[in-house]
Each structure stands twice: as structure tokens, then as C-alpha cells.
Amino acid sequence: MSRPGTAGNLMTVMAVSKVADRMVKRRGTGSMMSSRYHTSRPQAALSLILALALSAALALPVALPTQAQAQAGGAAQAAALVAPGAPAAICVSAGRKHRRLAARMSRRIAAALRGRSSVVGLAVADTRTGVTCKLHQWRPFHSASIVKVIILGALLRHLMAVHRQLTPEQVTLTTAMITESSNSAATELWDELGRRRLQRFLDLAKMTHTRLGQGGFWGLTWVIAHDELLLLKVIKARNSVLDWPSRVYALSLMARVIPSERWGVTAGAPADMTAHVKNGWLPDPDLWVINSIGVFTGRHRTYRIVVLTRDNPSMTYGVDTIQGVAEVINHQLNPGVTEVIPPSAPYPSWGTPDERILPPARR
Numbered sequence: 453m454s455r456p457g458t459a460g461n462l463m464t465v466m467a468v469s470k471v472a473d474r475m476v477k478r479r480g481t482g483s484m485m486s487s488r489y490h491t492s493r494p495q496a497a498l499s500l501i502l503a504l505a506l507s508a509a510l511a512l513p514v515a516l517p518t519q520a521q522a523q524a525g526g527a528a529q530a531a532a533l534v535a536p537g538a539p540a541a542i543c544v545s546a547g548r549k550h551r552r553l554a555a556r557m558s559r560r561i562a563a564a565l566r567g568r569s570s571v572v573g574l575a576v577a578d579t580r581t582g583v584t585c586k587l588h589q590w591r592p593f594h595s596a597s598i599v600k601v602i603i604l605g606a607l608l609r610h611l612m613a614v615h616r617q618l619t620p621e622q623v624t625l626t627t628a629m630i631t632e633s634s635n636s637a638a639t640e641l642w643d644e645l646g647r648r649r650l651q652r653f654l655d656l657a658k659m660t661h662t663r664l665g666q667g668g669f670w671g672l673t674w675v676i677a678h679d680e681l682l683l684l685k686v687i688k689a690r691n692s693v694l695d696w697p698s699r700v701y702a703l704s705l706m707a708r709v710i711p712s713e714r715w716g717v718t719a720g721a722p723a724d725m726t727a728h729v730k731n732g733w734l735p736d737p738d739l740w741v742i743n744s745i746g747v748f749t750g751r752h753r754t755y756r757i758v759v760l761t762r763d764n765p766s767m768t769y770g771v772d773t774i775q776g777v778a779e780v781i782n783h784q785l786n787p788g789v790t791e792v793i794p795p796s797a798p799y800p801s802w803g804t805p806d807e808r809i810l811p812p813a814r815r
Contacts, residue, residue, distance in 0.1 A: 546582030554583050560780045570761040570773040575677035578755035589678040593760040596732025597633045598743045599673045606653035608698040630705040642670045656693045657686045680758040688747045703728045715796035716744025717757040720779035723791040725750035739763045742770025767802045
């Protein structure tokens with residue numbers, strides 16, 4: 453076995469050998485063949501160079517890493533193999549122009565989640581830069597109250613199909629359901645629509661992995677980040693599922709969510725952009741499901757953020773997880789902006805379940 457550092461020093465020998473070889477070749481094959489004297493001189497020179505290089509290389513002092521450095525290097529390598537080898541894959545850019553932005557977002561999102569016990573699913577899409585982010589986008593989560601956007605979309609789609617307007621009662625119910633997260637309003641509209649119309653909306657929106665909650669337990673609808681990003685696109689972009697008046701109405705309600713429920717993906721967003729959000733929170737049954745979805749409009753651009761979490765020890769913990777990620781995303785997509793929406797501090801209402809909880813035995 454060679455002593456530590458010998459292999460590295462032999463690289464020096466190889467490099468010098470190549471130089472010597474080039475020196476020999478410069479003599480030209482014709483001159484080398486003209487006489488034994490010309491043949492032996494370059495060979496002698498080569499032998500001398502290699503001998504000197506080998507002696508020097510083997511005598512060079514080798515800087516061995518300290519134990520701490522070795523451990524740090526091993527940890528970094530393990531992290532690269534195990535951890536979100538994901539940093540490079542979380543965010544990507546549609547074109548070359550914003551590849552560095554996507555790589556930077558990937559690293560910082562991974563850093564924001566490092567050490568958190570929350571299980572996270574994430575999806576982001578920005579129309580201006582073409583950057584998209586996906587982290588466990590197929591992982592299922594209970595919806596809690598973000599399903600209320602699905603209920604709203606299904607109602608608006610149904611009324612659009614039958615060429616009818618919202619009734620005054622429906623305006624009252626939808627406003628309470630979205631802006632104040634009223635559970636009674638959600639239940640009434642859920643029952644009014646029925647599973648067939650709700651499922652029809654999911655099918656039209658291509659939300660193929662979303663599974664409606666059983667019975668009246670709409671908060672236990674299974675959702676994934678991929679489908680929620682599609683939902684936000686249906687709410688904002690031109691499409692055949694919802695017409696322009698329906699989209700404007702939905703966005704207007706999501707822009708008027710009360711302050712105590714505007715936490716989550718809004719953290720770090722530019723203050724002069726409009727945040728259209730809906731959040732959900734639910735102990736499931738003991739650890740918390742905390743979800744936040746939002747569309748951000750203004751500054752001649754639109755972007756969407758979905759962050760779903762579960763296994764949070766408390767509501768505040770889950771909100772902090774989402775806000776840590778949201779600050780990274782909002783800051784990176786809006787460089788140089790100083791007037792931003794700050795992360796929400798806990799409200800007295802936090803910790804109160806957002807809807808009825810199905811007993812664990814019936815889940």
C-alpha cells in the first residue's frame with residue numbers, strides 16, 4: 453500500500469512525463485533516426501526528467517485533512533446522496549436565462565426545510581421567469597380547508613354550465629366560506645353540489661389524483677401539490693373550465709381573506725402585489741395538517757405557490773415551516789424588493805381545528 457499522498461504526487465510525475473514526451477517528439481523522427489547519438493540524447497533527457505520528477509514528487513509534503521475536515525466532507529457527501537439530491541431537482545428553468553435562479557432557489561428551499569419534522573409537498577410556477585418547483589408533488593395530504601377552493605370552483609362551473617348567476621344566498625355562503633373559512637357555509641355548498649358535480653369539476657380541471665372526502669368530511673379530501681397548482685391555474689389563467697367572470701369572482705374572494713388567516717405562502721411577497729390565498733389547518737388526529745395555496749398577481753406577472761404539510765407538532769410549527777419556504781420563494785422571484793409582507797405571528801384563534809374531525813377509527 454502506498455503511503456498517503458503518493459497517488460496525488462504521482463499525478464505530478466504523469467504531467468511532467470507528458471511534457472518530456474512532447475520535447476522528444478519535437479526532435480522529429482527524421483533526426484532521431486539519423487544516428488545513434490541523436491537517438492540516445494532525447495532518451496537520456498527523458499530519463500533524467502522523469503527521475504527528477506519522481507524524486508521531487510515523492511518528497512513533496514502532503515497536507516492531510518484533519519479529522520474534523522474528513523468528517524465534514526463525509527457528511528457533505530452523505531447529504532448529497534441522501535438529502536434532497538433534490539436541491540438540483542426542486543426548481544428548474546424553462547430556458548437558459550434563469551437556470552442560476554432555479555439552482556439558487558433549489559438550494560435555499562432545501563436549506564429552509566432542513567431540520568424540520570414537517571412532511572412537505574410543494575409546487576411553484578412563475579410565468580415571467582419560467583421557473584417551476586416541485587418537491588414531492590405526488591405525495592397525498594388531507595386538504596383541511598383548502599378544499600373550499602374546489603367547492604367554490606365546482607359551484608361556479610355548475611352555474612356557468614346551466615347559464616345561471618350566483619344567488620344572493622350563494623354569494624353570502626361563498627364569501628363566508630373563502631374569506632372567513634366558514635365551515636357551515638362549506639358544508640351547505642358541499643351538500644348542495646353533491647359528489648357528482650364536485651367530481652365533474654375535478655375531472656375538467658384534470659385534478660386526477662384528488663379524492664373527495666367521504667360523507668360530510670370534506671376536510672379529509674386527499675390532495676396533492678401537483679393538482680393544487682392546476683387548480684390555481686384554473687382560477688387565474690384563461691381556460692375552458694371557468695369563464696372570466698367566474699375567475700374574477702374567485703380571485704376577489706381569495707384576495708379578501710381575513711388577516712388571521714392570511715399566513716403561509718404570503719410571507720415575503722411584495723407588498724404591492726395582490727395575494728389571493730386559502731389556507732387549511734387540522735389536527736389529523738394529533739399531529740397537524742397545515743396547508744397554504746396562493747396566486748400572486750401584479751408587476752405585470754403572475755406566479756402560484758402551493759405548500760402542503762403534515763406531521764406538524766402544532767399549528768404554529770406548521771405555519772412556520774410554510775413561511776420559511778415561502779420567504780425564500782417570494783424573495784428569489786422578486787429580487788431587490790424591500791417592501792414585503794412579513795411572516796404572520798400567531799393569532800389567538802390558531803390551534804382551533806378548522807373543521808369537523810373524523811374519529812381515527814373511521815378514517
